[in-house]
Amino acid sequence: MLSTYFANYAHKNVNTLFKRYNSTLKSKNNGTAVVFMNMGGPSSVPEVKDFLYQLFSDYDLIPISKNYQKTVAKFISGYRTPKIEKQYAEIGGGSPIKYWSQYQAGKVCEKLDKLNPETAPHKPYVAFRYAQPLSKKTYEQLLEDGITRAVAFTQYPQFSYSTTGSSVNELFRNKKELDKDNQITWSIIDRWPKNKGLVNAFAENIEAKVKEFEAESSDFDSKDLTILFSAHSLPMDVINKGDSYPAEVAASVYTIMEKLNFKYKYRLVWQSQVGPKPWLGAQTADIVEQLNTPGTEKLILVPVAFTSDHIETLFELDLEVIAESKHPKNIKRCESLNGSETFIDGLVEECVDHLKNNKSYTKNLKLDFVLAKDDPNAGDFLDEMFPK
CATH class of the missing domain: 3.40.50.1400 (Rossmann fold)
Incomplete structure (x- = not known):
């Protein structure tokens, strides 16, 4: 443990x-x-x-x-x-x-x-x-x-x-x-x-998960793969004041995909919404459910705004979003940055x-x-x- x-x-x-x-x-x-x-x-x-x-x-x-x-x-x-x-x-x-x-x-x-x-x-x-x-x-x-x-x-x-x-x-x-x-x-x-180490480490970890899918299935096709970059959401009343966060998270995502030569489909999604207020979406769990329901799409979740594992990765993504999905074997979470050199x-x-x-x-x-x-x-x- x-x-x-x-x-x-x-x-x-x-x-x-x-x-x-x-x-x-x-x-x-x-x-x-x-x-x-x-x-x-x-x-x-x-x-x-x-x-x-x-x-x-x-x-x-x-x-x-x-x-x-x-x-x-x-x-x-x-x-x-x-x-x-x-x-x-x-x-x-x-x-x-x-x-x-x-x-x-x-x-x-x-x-x-x-x-x-x-x-x-x-x-x-x-x-x-x-x-x-x-x-x-x-x-x-x-x-x-x-x-x-x-x-x-x-x-x-x-x-x-x-x-x-x-x-x-x-x-x-x-x-x-x-x-x-x-x-x-x-x-x-x-x-x-857009830090180079941040970008390269996420790109390396994404490719490692792609290789896992390839090893598990001889007929794996990257056309059936979507990368979902998941960041902690914020209430819309914060966003509407002009907070820098959404644009900067998007900058990280785009730069990582540049490093990967845009060879996979991808989306930026948002997790951890609490309370009744409107929050920045789309919500990670909703998009995962939509893409995962047919059972054909492979998904890789990338905790793009976190520098290490914590409750949002180990519980929310691993034990809720993935474990409770209809086809959990079709979803992998990219490793967090943790001790990446x-x-x-x-x-x-x-x-x-x-x-x-x-x-x-x-x-x-x-x-x-x-x-x-x-x-x-x-x-x-x-x-x-x-x-x-």
């Missing part, structure tokens, strides 16, 4: 890697921290309730009520916890996202030390929005470790105000509360939808480019905040957070 693997071998090795960088940086008191930002996930079933509470408390992600957000979050998390606990139990007792985030961050810093020695030593950190280690705890650790230079590296390849924007807001709140003397100078990698090399390349060009943030980041808040001054804090 996943829980046994992560609890024993995997976590032990990742923790060893992190400790090595801890000792290096404490001795020199310099270098560059690389902070992987993501939503996170509960590493064990008992953590589910707090994870849900943190998630529904985030007004940037789920705008319920500025005055009663936490009260409503407490009610919703209490109501949903038993159901979500069962889901995490079914995928091995917890989310692997912490393990993979630590693994990826550690490998990136290991390679950065060799490729970009002028900003070395590089130290990996993980800052989750809704699970341990929470962003505030990570900021406290950065200060304790004497960090003076840090790169906030979003692990949402495609920007959305609901995800990366929320993490940036939380980072700014933590800076104001914990770092009033501005000990740490920050910059941010706020999007990377191709992908990790892409993350390294993104960091090297960012550090060598001394970028603070992309030109679009201010506009993202202006549109999300309908306020021409909404992005002004970025210059304070990420000085030129």
Whole structure:
């Protein structure tokens, strides 16, 4: 089971890697921290309730009520916890996202030390929005470790105000509360939808699944294959404000298909809709049902907006969409990026480019905040957070 693997071998090795960088940086008191930002996930079933509470408390992600957000979050998390606990139990007792985030961050810093020695030593950190280690705890650790230079590296390849924007807001709140003397100078990698490693890794994983279909059937014909790129959906009231996310996910999809020479049919679909509001579609489950019902089409699902496995891949796609379909043998899920060396090399390349060009943030980041808040001054804090 996943829980046994992560609890024993995997976590032990990742923790060893992190400790090595801890000792290096404490001795020199310099270098560059690389902070992987993501939503996170509960590493064990008992953590589910707090994870849900943190998630529904985030007004940037789920705008319920500025005055009663936490009260409503407490009610919703209490109501949903038993159901979500069962889901995490079914995928091995917890989310692997912490393990993979630590693994990826550690490998990136290991390679950065060799490729970009002028900003070395590089130290990996993980800052989750809704699970341990929470962003505030990570900021406290950065200060304790004497960090003076840090790169906030979003692990949402495609920007959305609901995800990366929320993490940036939380980072700014933590800076104001914990770092009033501005000990740490920050910059941010706020999007990377066409990153070469991201594109190549997905292309490799798709081709691997195509080969599985070929091995299983001597009469397999790629004309009967459709690639479904599945990304987490967003409410339409977020999209209608001009959020960057749909366009950037589409950019990732198109670039991956370019790498594959457009030799397969494909569509971009959206998963994980909750609540009564209209959400961005078409929904993954609906399209799978439509294409899978005749029993002749082969489908490959690609979790294109996720950098590792978690509940949306291991439960929603594997145990719901695929397992409950009429012809599950005709559907395969493309492997998540996880420990792909191709992908990790892409993350390294993104960091090297960012550090060598001394970028603070992309030109679009201010506009993202202006549109999300309908306020021409909404992005002004970025210059304070990420000085030129």
